[in-house]
Amino acid sequence: MKPLKSNLSSSHEQQEAISNLGEVVLDVRQLETTFTTEQGPIKVLDGVSFQAKRGQTIGIVGESGCGKSVTSLSIMGLLPRPHGQVTGGEVIYKGQDVTKLPPEKLYEMRGDRIAMIFQEPMTALNPVHTIGEQLCEVFRLHRPEFNKQQRKIEAIKMLKKVDIPAPEKRFDVYPHELSGGMRQRVMIAIALACKPDILIADEPTTALDVTIQAQILSLMKDLQKETGMAIIFITHDLGVVAEICDEVVVMYAGRAVEKTNVFELFENPRHPYSRGLLNSIPRLDDKPKTRLNTIEGSVPSLADMPKGCRFYNRCPDRQNKCESQTPVPEMIADDHMVSCLRLKELS
Amino acid sequence: MSDVVLSIRDLKQHFAIGGGLFSKKKFVYAVDGISLDVKAGETLGLVGESGCGKSTVGRTLLKLYEPTSGKIFFEGRDITDLPVREMAELRKEMQIIFQDPMESLNARHTVGGIMAEPFEIHGIGTPEERRVWVEELLVKVGLPKTAADRYPHEFSGGQRQRIGIARAIALKPKIIVCDEAVSALDVSVQSQIVNLLLDLQQEMNLALIFIAHDLSVVKHISDRIAVMYLGKIVEIGAAETLYKEPKHPYTQALISAIPIPNPRLRNKRIILKGDVPSPMDPPAGCHFNARCIHATDLCREQRPDLVSVGENGHQAACHLVQSN
Numbered sequence: 184m185k186p187l188k189s190n191l192s193s194s195h196e197q198q199e200a201i202s203n204l205g206e207v208v209l210d211v212r213q214l215e216t217t218f219t220t221e222q223g224p225i226k227v228l229d230g231v232s233f234q235a236k237r238g239q240t241i242g243i244v245g246e247s248g249c250g251k252s253v254t255s256l257s258i259m260g261l262l263p264r265p266h267g268q269v270t271g272g273e274v275i276y277k278g279q280d281v282t283k284l285p286p287e288k289l290y291e292m293r294g295d296r297i298a299m300i301f302q303e304p305m306t307a308l309n310p311v312h313t314i315g316e317q318l319c320e321v322f323r324l325h326r327p328e329f330n331k332q333q334r335k336i337e338a339i340k341m342l343k344k345v346d347i348p349a350p351e352k353r354f355d356v357y358p359h360e361l362s363g364g365m366r367q368r369v370m371i372a373i374a375l376a377c378k379p380d381i382l383i384a385d386e387p388t389t390a391l392d393v394t395i396q397a398q399i400l401s402l403m404k405d406l407q408k409e410t411g412m413a414i415i416f417i418t419h420d421l422g423v424v425a426e427i428c429d430e431v432v433v434m435y436a437g438r439a440v441e442k443t444n445v446f447e448l449f450e451n452p453r454h455p456y457s458r459g460l461l462n463s464i465p466r467l468d469d470k471p472k473t474r475l476n477t478i479e480g481s482v483p484s485l486a487d488m489p490k491g492c493r494f495y496n497r498c499p500d501r502q503n504k505c506e507s508q509t510p511v512p513e514m515i516a517d518d519h520m521v522s523c524l525r526l527k528e529l530s
Numbered sequence: 531m532s533d534v535v536l537s538i539r540d541l542k543q544h545f546a547i548g549g550g551l552f553s554k555k556k557f558v559y560a561v562d563g564i565s566l567d568v569k570a571g572e573t574l575g576l577v578g579e580s581g582c583g584k585s586t587v588g589r590t591l592l593k594l595y596e597p598t599s600g601k602i603f604f605e606g607r608d609i610t611d612l613p614v615r616e617m618a619e620l621r622k623e624m625q626i627i628f629q630d631p632m633e634s635l636n637a638r639h640t641v642g643g644i645m646a647e648p649f650e651i652h653g654i655g656t657p658e659e660r661r662v663w664v665e666e667l668l669v670k671v672g673l674p675k676t677a678a679d680r681y682p683h684e685f686s687g688g689q690r691q692r693i694g695i696a697r698a699i700a701l702k703p704k705i706i707v708c709d710e711a712v713s714a715l716d717v718s719v720q721s722q723i724v725n726l727l728l729d730l731q732q733e734m735n736l737a738l739i740f741i742a743h744d745l746s747v748v749k750h751i752s753d754r755i756a757v758m759y760l761g762k763i764v765e766i767g768a769a770e771t772l773y774k775e776p777k778h779p780y781t782q783a784l785i786s787a788i789p790i791p792n793p794r795l796r797n798k799r800i801i802l803k804g805d806v807p808s809p810m811d812p813p814a815g816c817h818f819n820a821r822c823i824h825a826t827d828l829c830r831e832q833r834p835d836l837v838s839v840g841e842n843g844h845q846a847a848c849h850l851v852q853s854n
Binding site: 246247362363364365392393394395396397398400401419420421422423424425426428445446449459460461463464465466467469471472473474475476477478479481482 | 573579580686687688689716717718719720721722724725728743745746747749750751752753769770773783784785787788789790791792793794795796799801802803805
């Protein structure tokens with residue numbers, strides 16, 4: 184039995200969280216994930232490393248199929264079994280490797296210390312339970328010392344925290360009665376109910392309108408300031424990255440190709456893929472009806488990856504060596520990693 | 531003007547819901563009095579939050595839905611009440627591209643079969659001729675000729691959208707409605723498709739109606755942009771002017787909410803409170819009054835009309851702009 188503690192607003196706890204800003208809470212080292220398919224094993228993640236720090240947001244950005252979501256599922260131990268498996272590297276949380284934790288330990292940690300929100304809150308929420316019931320379920324699982332009344336009080340507090348109007352009334356409504364933006368707020372309330380150290384947000388605003396996206400991003404920033412949680416923000420939208428992230432990992436076909444702070448990435452991108460990605464977004468100050476820059480071709484299928492650099496077939500700067508040699512990550516500054524064979528020549 | 535391809539005047543589309551034995555019939559005012567003109571070679575962008583009626587406009591003006599009231603003109607000819615047979619003939623001239631090409635392409639047919647269909651329906655050419663045309667079209671949208679013998683699932687999202695575009699241009703239409711045509715694609719692929727649409731438009735002098743929620747893409751591709759809110763146009767004008775000098779508070783908020791890919795420009799947003807009200811029960815007065823920071827009593831009582839607020843047909847529907 185855990186000692187009885189107030190879940191929210193324990194000021195001592197909060198003070199501690201805020202004072203350790205920048206401390207590494209989750210250390211992902213050389214993570215490798217393999218899927219078993221009819222064509223044999225496919226390495227979906229190949230040596231991805233990054234750190235989530237207290238009070239900071241790390242973005243994982245890339246196109247579909249680059250392994251963004253698999254990264255989050257690997258951390259959470261939610262890979263589809265038995266096909267998906269972490270086959271290398273480690274994910275260190277509080278001194279232990281979470282990829283090797285037994286299921287019941289993982290079960291305890293998930294939703295309590297590490298929480299997650301998804302793109303489509305309508306599929307993540309249970310349509311046959313009220314949002315109040317779903318919020319209380321978190322407390323039932325992770326705060327068994329709470330009685331029914333305490334659970335309800337805490338749940339309503341959470342709804343208030345995510346700016347849901349009339350939270351006492353909303354406690355009894357079903358997910359379909361809410362708008363997309365409100366549902367995502369409920370998801371955030373559920374995820375943050377136990378004050379997690381880490382929040383993994385997998386494209387949380389992709390399905391929302393820009394105006395609602397702006398609301399949700401601002402809410403996430405405020406809550407982060409208040410609780411000091413680390414956010415791992417997965418997105419394909421570089422505008423959103425610029426808005427919310429402190430650090431960014433650019434992924435391509437299961438590998439991290441560049442990792443640096445957000446300013447450096449936008450002002451001094453070094454990997455040809457990062458450059459291509461930044462160049463191809465339409466900008467508001469472009470002349471209308473001009474051709475956009477593109478990256479030719481599309482992401483190769485995982486079963487049919489180029490042998491050397493995985494960006495080889497689309498890279499505007501490729502040379503013969505890129506076809507056969509695998510690039511190794513290099514640090515070009517304290518916080519700037521690039522993985523490109525032609526790094527020295529391309530500056 | 532002579533080169534206007536399609537015009538709509540005071541178009542309304544109200545969907546009835548309920549009306550069973552015990553419930554009163556209610557209406558969703560999806561499109562509530564919209565007038566627009568689209569010229570040959572021009573792109574008109576249609577933007578707004580979900581539920582504002584932009585897709586309904588796109589579908590109603592192609593007569594995929596029967597309009598509740600209002601008029602639709604194609605090259606000056608009133609097609610609002612055109613008989614089905616004549617309308618079918620006219621469909622050659624007006625096409626639509628959807629968001630998800632996987633759902634709009636028949637998974638059981640080869641790409642060649644899917645693309646020959648428009649020719650078959652309209653009885654154009656022999657099977658041999660059709661095959662040649664299909665291959666030409668595939669090359670035109672940047673796919674190999676051999677694609678004709680493969681099935682939609684063998685292609686990536688961007689390639690499937692190219693197939694959707696090839697099918698839409700097969701009969702050399704005058705106007706294409708692009709309903710969130712690039713929204714499901716990755717950035718690098720999205721830019722390829724935007725370029726393809728720009729090229730085809732120039733080559734074929736196509737009129738495009740580009741419906742999307744991504745305002746940076748819309749701005750990039752459009753000549754003029756109409757901003758919709760709850761079934762009505764609140765502002766319309768040249769793309770450049772609309773983004774530089776938005777007049778309506780809703781347009782201002784919408785543009786300000788776009789995340790800019792520059793981390794040094796954070797925290798300068800107008801954040802709108804609340805959601806779009808239900809189109810079943812739109813608020814009295816200006817539809818936007820509940821979310822507008824400038825709303826006055828007048829806004830809560832009287833609905834503003836669309837009036838001229840600048841050059842090149844820049845119009846806005848807002849009491850505050852009118853009083854200035």
